[in-house]
Amino acid sequence: MTRVGKYHVALVGVAVLLLLLSLVRLVSGYDDITSSGTFAAALLLAVPIGLAGLGGLWAERAGVVNIGLEGMMVLGTWFAGWAGYQWGAVAALVAGLLGGALGGLLHAIATVTFGVDHIISGVAINLLGPGVTRFLSEVLYKEGTQAAEAGAGITSSPAITSPPPRVSLPLLSDGPDLLGRLESTHWFLLSDLAGILRGLTHNVNMLVVLAVLLLPLTFFVLWRTAFGLRLRSAGENPWAAESLGVNVYLIKYVAVVISGAFAGLGGVFLVFVSTKYVEGQTAGRGFIGLAAMIFGNWRPGGLAAGAALFGYADGLQLRSSGAVTSFFLFGAVLLLIYLGQQVRRLLASGEPAEMVTRGARQYTMMAAAAAGMVVLFWLWLTVDQLPNEFVFITPHVLTLIVLLVASQRLRMPKADGVSYRRGEQH
Amino acid sequence: MSSDTLDAARPAVELEGITKRFPGVVANHDIRISVRQGTVHAIVGENGAGKSTLMKILYGMQKPDEGTIKVDGKDVSFRSPSDAIDAGIGMVHQHFMLADNFTVLENIVLGAEPTKAGRLDVGAATKRITELAAAHGLRVDPGRLVEDLGVGDRQRVEILKVLYRGARILILDEPTAVLVPQEVDELFQNLRELTAEGLTVIFISHKLDEVLDIADEITVIRRGTTVASVDPHEVTARQLAELMVGSELPTPETRESTVTDTVMLKVSHLTMEADGHRAAPKGMPVERYVDLLREEGRRLLLDDVSFDIHKGEILGLAGVEGNGQSELIEAIMGIRPAHGGIALGEQDLSGWSTLRRREAGIGYIPEDRHRQGLLLEASLWENRVLGHQTRRPARSGIWINRRASRADTWRIIEDYDVRTPGVDTLALALSGGNQQKLIVGREMSGEPLFLIAAHPTRGVDVGAQAAIWDHLREARAAGLAVLLISADLDELIGLSDCIQVIYRGRLVAALDPSDITPERLGGYMTGAIAGTEES
Amino acid sequence: GGDTGGGTTASEAPAGESEGTLKVGLAFDIGGRGDKSFNDAAYAGLEKAKTELGAEIKELSPASDGSNRGDLLRQLADAGYNPIIGVGFAYGEDIKKTAEEYPDIQFAVVDSASNAPNVTGLLFAEEQGSYLAGVAAATKAESGHVGFVGGVENDLIKKFEAGFVAGVKSVKSDIKIDVKYLTPDGDFSGFKAPDKGKVAAEKMFQDGADIVYHAAGDSGLGVFQAAAAAKKKAIGVDSDQRQTVKESNLQSVIMTSMLKRVDVGVFEFIKAFQGGAKGGTNITYDLKVDGVGLATTGGEIDDIKDKLDAAKKDIVDGKITVPSKP
Amino acid sequence: MPAGLNRALFTVAGAAVAIVLAIAICSVAIVAAGADPLAAFAAFFDFGASARSQSNGIAAFLNRAVPLFIAGLAVAVGFRMNLFNIGVEGQYRLAAICAAYVGSTFTAPKPIQITVIILVAAVVGGLYALIPAVMKVTRGVNEVIATIMLNYIAINLTSYLVRGPFAGQRAEGELTTTTPDLPESAMFPNLNFFFDWFGVLPPTRGGGVWGFLLVAVVLGLVVWVVLERTRFGFDVKASGLNGPAALASGVNPKTMVIAAMVMSGAIAGLIGLPEILGDRGAFNSNFTPGLGFLGIAVALLGRNKPVGIAIAALLFAFLDRAQGALQIAEVPPSVITIIQGVIVLLVVVANEVTNRLALRLEERRAARQLGRNSPVEVGA
Ligand SMILES: Nc1ncnc2c1ncn2[C@@H]1O[C@H](COP(=O)(O)OP(=O)(O)OP(=O)(O)O)[C@@H](O)[C@H]1O
Numbered sequence A: 001m002t003r004v005g006k007y008h009v010a011l012v013g014v015a016v017l018l019l020l021l022s023l024v025r026l027v028s029g030y031d032d033i034t035s036s037g038t039f040a041a042a043l044l045l046a047v048p049i050g051l052a053g054l055g056g057l058w059a060e061r062a063g064v065v066n067i068g069l070e071g072m073m074v075l076g077t078w079f080a081g082w083a084g085y086q087w088g089a090v091a092a093l094v095a096g097l098l099g100g101a102l103g104g105l106l107h108a109i110a111t112v113t114f115g116v117d118h119i120i121s122g123v124a125i126n127l128l129g130p131g132v133t134r135f136l137s138e139v140l141y142k143e144g145t146q147a148a149e150a151g152a153g154i155t156s157s158p159a160i161t162s163p164p165p166r167v168s169l170p171l172l173s174d175g176p177d178l179l180g181r182l183e184s185t186h187w188f189l190l191s192d193l194a195g196i197l198r199g200l201t202h203n204v205n206m207l208v209v210l211a212v213l214l215l216p217l218t219f220f221v222l223w224r225t226a227f228g229l230r231l232r233s234a235g236e237n238p239w240a241a242e243s244l245g246v247n248v249y250l251i252k253y254v255a256v257v258i259s260g261a262f263a264g265l266g267g268v269f270l271v272f273v274s275t276k277y278v279e280g281q282t283a284g285r286g287f288i289g290l291a292a293m294i295f296g297n298w299r300p301g302g303l304a305a306g307a308a309l310f311g312y313a314d315g316l317q318l319r320s321s322g323a324v325t326s327f328f329l330f331g332a333v334l335l336l337i338y339l340g341q342q343v344r345r346l347l348a349s350g351e352p353a354e355m356v357t358r359g360a361r362q363y364t365m366m367a368a369a370a371a372g373m374v375v376l377f378w379l380w381l382t383v384d385q386l387p388n389e390f391v392f393i394t395p396h397v398l399t400l401i402v403l404l405v406a407s408q409r410l411r412m413p414k415a416d417g418v419s420y421r422r423g424e425q426h
Numbered sequence B: 001m002s003s004d005t006l007d008a009a010r011p012a013v014e015l016e017g018i019t020k021r022f023p024g025v026v027a028n029h030d031i032r033i034s035v036r037q038g039t040v041h042a043i044v045g046e047n048g049a050g051k052s053t054l055m056k057i058l059y060g061m062q063k064p065d066e067g068t069i070k071v072d073g074k075d076v077s078f079r080s081p082s083d084a085i086d087a088g089i090g091m092v093h094q095h096f097m098l099a100d101n102f103t104v105l106e107n108i109v110l111g112a113e114p115t116k117a118g119r120l121d122v123g124a125a126t127k128r129i130t131e132l133a134a135a136h137g138l139r140v141d142p143g144r145l146v147e148d149l150g151v152g153d154r155q156r157v158e159i160l161k162v163l164y165r166g167a168r169i170l171i172l173d174e175p176t177a178v179l180v181p182q183e184v185d186e187l188f189q190n191l192r193e194l195t196a197e198g199l200t201v202i203f204i205s206h207k208l209d210e211v212l213d214i215a216d217e218i219t220v221i222r223r224g225t226t227v228a229s230v231d232p233h234e235v236t237a238r239q240l241a242e243l244m245v246g247s248e249l250p251t252p253e254t255r256e257s258t259v260t261d262t263v264m265l266k267v268s269h270l271t272m273e274a275d276g277h278r279a280a281p282k283g284m285p286v287e288r289y290v291d292l293l294r295e296e297g298r299r300l301l302l303d304d305v306s307f308d309i310h311k312g313e314i315l316g317l318a319g320v321e322g323n324g325q326s327e328l329i330e331a332i333m334g335i336r337p338a339h340g341g342i343a344l345g346e347q348d349l350s351g352w353s354t355l356r357r358r359e360a361g362i363g364y365i366p367e368d369r370h371r372q373g374l375l376l377e378a379s380l381w382e383n384r385v386l387g388h389q390t391r392r393p394a395r396s397g398i399w400i401n402r403r404a405s406r407a408d409t410w411r412i413i414e415d416y417d418v419r420t421p422g423v424d425t426l427a428l429a430l431s432g433g434n435q436q437k438l439i440v441g442r443e444m445s446g447e448p449l450f451l452i453a454a455h456p457t458r459g460v461d462v463g464a465q466a467a468i469w470d471h472l473r474e475a476r477a478a479g480l481a482v483l484l485i486s487a488d489l490d491e492l493i494g495l496s497d498c499i500q501v502i503y504r505g506r507l508v509a510a511l512d513p514s515d516i517t518p519e520r521l522g523g524y525m526t527g528a529i530a531g532t533e534e535s
Numbered sequence C: 001g002g003d004t005g006g007g008t009t010a011s012e013a014p015a016g017e018s019e020g021t022l023k024v025g026l027a028f029d030i031g032g033r034g035d036k037s038f039n040d041a042a043y044a045g046l047e048k049a050k051t052e053l054g055a056e057i058k059e060l061s062p063a064s065d066g067s068n069r070g071d072l073l074r075q076l077a078d079a080g081y082n083p084i085i086g087v088g089f090a091y092g093e094d095i096k097k098t099a100e101e102y103p104d105i106q107f108a109v110v111d112s113a114s115n116a117p118n119v120t121g122l123l124f125a126e127e128q129g130s131y132l133a134g135v136a137a138a139t140k141a142e143s144g145h146v147g148f149v150g151g152v153e154n155d156l157i158k159k160f161e162a163g164f165v166a167g168v169k170s171v172k173s174d175i176k177i178d179v180k181y182l183t184p185d186g187d188f189s190g191f192k193a194p195d196k197g198k199v200a201a202e203k204m205f206q207d208g209a210d211i212v213y214h215a216a217g218d219s220g221l222g223v224f225q226a227a228a229a230a231k232k233k234a235i236g237v238d239s240d241q242r243q244t245v246k247e248s249n250l251q252s253v254i255m256t257s258m259l260k261r262v263d264v265g266v267f268e269f270i271k272a273f274q275g276g277a278k279g280g281t282n283i284t285y286d287l288k289v290d291g292v293g294l295a296t297t298g299g300e301i302d303d304i305k306d307k308l309d310a311a312k313k314d315i316v317d318g319k320i321t322v323p324s325k326p
Numbered sequence D: 001m002p003a004g005l006n007r008a009l010f011t012v013a014g015a016a017v018a019i020v021l022a023i024a025i026c027s028v029a030i031v032a033a034g035a036d037p038l039a040a041f042a043a044f045f046d047f048g049a050s051a052r053s054q055s056n057g058i059a060a061f062l063n064r065a066v067p068l069f070i071a072g073l074a075v076a077v078g079f080r081m082n083l084f085n086i087g088v089e090g091q092y093r094l095a096a097i098c099a100a101y102v103g104s105t106f107t108a109p110k111p112i113q114i115t116v117i118i119l120v121a122a123v124v125g126g127l128y129a130l131i132p133a134v135m136k137v138t139r140g141v142n143e144v145i146a147t148i149m150l151n152y153i154a155i156n157l158t159s160y161l162v163r164g165p166f167a168g169q170r171a172e173g174e175l176t177t178t179t180p181d182l183p184e185s186a187m188f189p190n191l192n193f194f195f196d197w198f199g200v201l202p203p204t205r206g207g208g209v210w211g212f213l214l215v216a217v218v219l220g221l222v223v224w225v226v227l228e229r230t231r232f233g234f235d236v237k238a239s240g241l242n243g244p245a246a247l248a249s250g251v252n253p254k255t256m257v258i259a260a261m262v263m264s265g266a267i268a269g270l271i272g273l274p275e276i277l278g279d280r281g282a283f284n285s286n287f288t289p290g291l292g293f294l295g296i297a298v299a300l301l302g303r304n305k306p307v308g309i310a311i312a313a314l315l316f317a318f319l320d321r322a323q324g325a326l327q328i329a330e331v332p333p334s335v336i337t338i339i340q341g342v343i344v345l346l347v348v349v350a351n352e353v354t355n356r357l358a359l360r361l362e363e364r365r366a367a368r369q370l371g372r373n374s375p376v377e378v379g380a
């Protein structure tokens, strides 16, 4: 498919998705499906995942698998909290970045210099991150210290002194708040669009803006600059890169350190949201970020979609657990669309010869889709409140389903995870 | 290539007393070579003689322990390839050094990217590459993904990579191993143009005819040291080979026919789709289904391939890489699904797993020994078990019989002259030739009825080559049916009882090896001679 | 099962004579000392015992997975500590086993019932305190809409919810109550997720809630932030959060806090032990003994003091029985 | 065979150096924390003054090692063929609750009851691991991400089950949610008689030294035999070392993925049983989490070999045991996690370095024996 084609398909996909969301909202009556609040929450929850995912992207594009993102993120939160309460938001940002980068450096030393298996090193860092931070808290935040006076405890830092500023889109989502008004009319599609736009633009943390900008920036650096080409070559064929004078070790070091810094930035973001470091606040987001990145096919756009999916599902269930059942309807309609397409294709190509080669497989798929549709629809009609446990796993189940559908089109960097040694052929 | 320009040229590269030791091996010992500018200087030597190591030293990928390097008369000391590139040296490696998921352009500019305001300047790069390609007659499309390219195209990309960096001295390490004669001719034509423009080429090959054809000067390396410097006009290939190994040259000729009337392997209507296998509907004959596929315009990797191999027959399969040989092998081995029939003796194998096929008596010498043939980080005896884990002596019940496997590995080591200290040595500690001998021994040890031998002597030195040929001939005499696939056309012609040519997934010609030359065979392989069947 | 299910209250704890030096051991729940919450409250009681009763004290924190609670108790027992206190209902089972192994040592467990003759259950009537919080919220909420954010959906936190809901309904039966838990039982990250607390509370405030009560540990911070952003109010939990929370902008949104005097429970137990009390019973710290209650810092509920006192009196007198399950 | 011996010696030496280095690094941290490293290291070996506290300490140590060992084995089976089963965490929790529940629904003679429980655990663990395996085989879904997602799903599922369908009776005032209590016949006999043999006081600790230790030892042996001596083990090793070669030699990669994953999951299913059958007698909300993740570290430290995993599990358990002792010595107990992390990192680094050295030596030896190292003297 050409570039233009892909772009168009993506646009059409988004449009269909919007339409569906709007329909489901109307039918189910849960305004939270497209409310600005949900999208604001989704953004808030998606950003740390997306930052961790970006960290994963940088490392893996340079051929280093980074399962240690979680540990690096933990380092980011701790250092952000520690610097933040003493010297303010900017210091928190810098310290969190550096903390994460430190974890990345460790990973780089182990994997690049010593050729340790990437998963092993990552696991060790995931052990070390919480251990080191707990240790630091036990030493620096213990009773009687100045920090403890300022509100620190073993499990949390004092609040950071100057929270980062927030911005809104003037006119539209602030002041007259045109979008907000449009949203509250609950018109079909228009209000949904307004809600989404307002959620993404109203009263947004500066760090969110920064984080979102990092996506196109990453794309630009990795795919449009010479440095990016070299970095990706280290993930595709480091031997070729080295033979052309690219310093693969250096590139990998830079990539993995940046990767750690991104994870650390994700941690900083968490600290900014809660205004302080809280032990355990990363809650596995490093892993989810990794998942979002794989989900997104090792590309910034896809990664953003993956992070958005997690953020949206989480935000929606936090705001309105009941709305989650509407997704049974959503799924049923999606399956219906799929079925419709298949049937149309079957009818369009009337030749019997065509039919023969399709084989039984396709019919099985269609039958399964039809059955799934019926089951989903029935569930939607009968279930009005899922047990909370099932609501919590919505994003994870969705991810699995999407992977099942899309996985064969995923393509990871060819030399990802390979222990590269200078001068040694694979 | 006129000799008066040669005489006038001054040395472009001088290697003085180069010594390089690896743990336990002296790869290079006091090597002295002087390469004059504007010439093609060939370096020959048996496997492991130290050619590649020497070139890697010259290219800055490895540091010599002793010795000096002079480029254009100046002393140099390279710390990395980029130093060498700066000094105007470029190297095309023995194995392709390309990132498959990158475009041709990205592969070429990598490490020497033109930038504009921080961005990669694609426009400028495209322009430069197109100019270079036109100037040297190297056709490429800069926008294509390398993974979609054939070997010939890849080779051109490799050369363009070097030229793009403005190299004046080109190192080509076995560039012709994967090319057919026509492509080799084309390459040589390009090289001659380059030398005429004053560039210097250092050329490494095991194909001595080619060396004599292209080289202006030849250096022979044996066991890490320079043993001779000869003029190509004054030696024959045979003499050259004897210089390399110090022994007589073997020939791959089969002496008398041992072909019997019993059909051992029967392949009928073998067809493979490019975009995923779909089983034919029940009850429909394969021929009809294949017709259907063709009508639908599907791309077929194997298109209705049928042939018989008799007991005691070696069937040679000639073809440019990428025309379906790998797919054919994998279909016969049951690694990839295909339509059509495969029968071994009386048994119909289609639908069987790889394991059952092996157990039924198919042996397999894979084309890439490191990829499909060996567990490099396992011991030799474990490699002996590989592929035979369900058969004696490797297996007893659910267990692996370690003692018997070891003993049988020792037998192979002795019978096939594998040079190794023992059966517990890891496979990666062996040189390539010895690894290949181990594989041949292993595949023969199952007393197979039918053997697939894909490039059985690729990258193997002349001594080992002769030994492998002998083993194939002996087994053939004992009634083995062999499907031989080789890029070495001399080997193919010399060993086969019959040659089939595969082109774009179809068998296009059946030829008699006794009256075919490599050149004509190459014509069939490239489709230059249309598929008139002769026998 | 040595469930003796006693219903005595602290004031009835038996007294006896003291014996030798007092060595008190205490094992924290996950998080450990310095968590600014539950564990620290227990430690405050222990420290008070040190200063006032001259006790020698030792406190241990478990591993982050909580796998070694029993081992900590045994290490304290082996080191000669008596009595030994386990903080948190998760200690219930381990205390029972350890108490059987060390019959000569007195144990106490916070938030779980006595289950052996030498175990004292230190229970808190969170539902009663939460009831008062509910009354306060319902009375103050002009919109007729309040909310509750629970950290982890376990039975302990559900006690808070049950009491709160009952309290709210007692004021106005048609009042709207939003209830949200951040994580399911067993996933304790719900106590450490201020961002999720914020999102959940934000929704409640956007829907028109005036006051949100949280029992969500550190996640409560997010509830306070949401309240501050919406210019609404929140109710804190466990300790007087208007004092413990250091951010001045958040302090002002904390209308009151439901106090759970674990420090009192721990101290009283040690004191009773010194007096010769034996275990086998539960001591319930309820409204009657001020083991739970509402904080008045900031004076925001001073105007409804009468109403709260009346509700308290009804509970103490037994006129109202507050449910402990939603 | 000296070649193998050489390699083993190198490994041990490397590990020793790594551990010493880890200790040195942690000493620096301890000093920085204002504590005395000597006191800290003494605390690791301080099992208390009384005989009783010592036997309690030993029991705590061994009982921690058993689940870690099983977890390490589970992870290692997958790692052997480059399958990263990050899902051990979810598999063992789900298996534990199902086994505990099924075990509580009937009473049978001890051997039968226990066997049934073990089988249920293995089957549930195996089945849950089958999901990512099938996803990988049929749709090529990366198993790392699938198992991470399935972990979240399993954790939520267990918490739903324990308070919903599988909930059991609780004593009044008891807030821990739990499955019904297992009958006495389900409890695995302890090993306290060992202490009697040596004339030492048996531990008072809960279930004493869990008898499941024996199951773990047998499991370790079985896994070793299966991986090192059988055809299946050979296929696993071949698939792990070189997938395409295994395929060409007749090993069906899909079957192998499914078999290895299911075996890994089945072993994972047993991780929770020592605790349930040895001590708790039910699955409740205090059930130890996180063993699946620690299992990854243990397997890696033990180089995916049963003996190594045993040593790694013992080392981790030994460090974990000191949680209380360190606090008594006024040392921040988080040094344990730091030491564990640093050791994993350093040991794998040491592994790499020694591996390389050993390979070099082997190549040199091979070359020497073949006499390739003497270049011939030839005149030009
Ligand atoms: N990186 C290395 N480490 C150790 N030994 C090496 C290394 N590279 C090469 N050798 C040794 O050096 C010798 C020379 O190898 P080299 O690759 O230069 O041979 P070659 O002449 O290029 O052979 P071929 O014709 O097969 O390409 C080999 O026998 C090998 O044992």
Ligand SMILES: Nc1ncnc2c1ncn2[C@@H]1O[C@H](COP(=O)(O)OP(=O)(O)OP(=O)(O)O)[C@@H](O)[C@H]1O
Residues within 6 Å of the ligand: A423, A424, A425, B046, B047, B048, B049, B428, B429, B430, B431, B432, B433, B434, B459, B460, B461, D363
């Ligand atoms: N990067 C490397 N590191 C270590 N050893 C190497 C390296 N490359 C090659 N060798 C050694 O070089 C030897 C042979 O190398 P290679 O695989 O190039 O074989 P070959 O040249 O094809 O073999 P032969 O000389 O037997 O034909 C082996 O002993 C191998 O251990």
Ligand SMILES: [Mg+2]
Residues within 6 Å of the ligand: B047, B048, B052, B432
């Ligand atoms: Mg070689």
Ligand SMILES: [Mg+2]
Residues within 6 Å of the ligand: B051, B052, B053, B094, B173
């Ligand atoms: Mg070479």
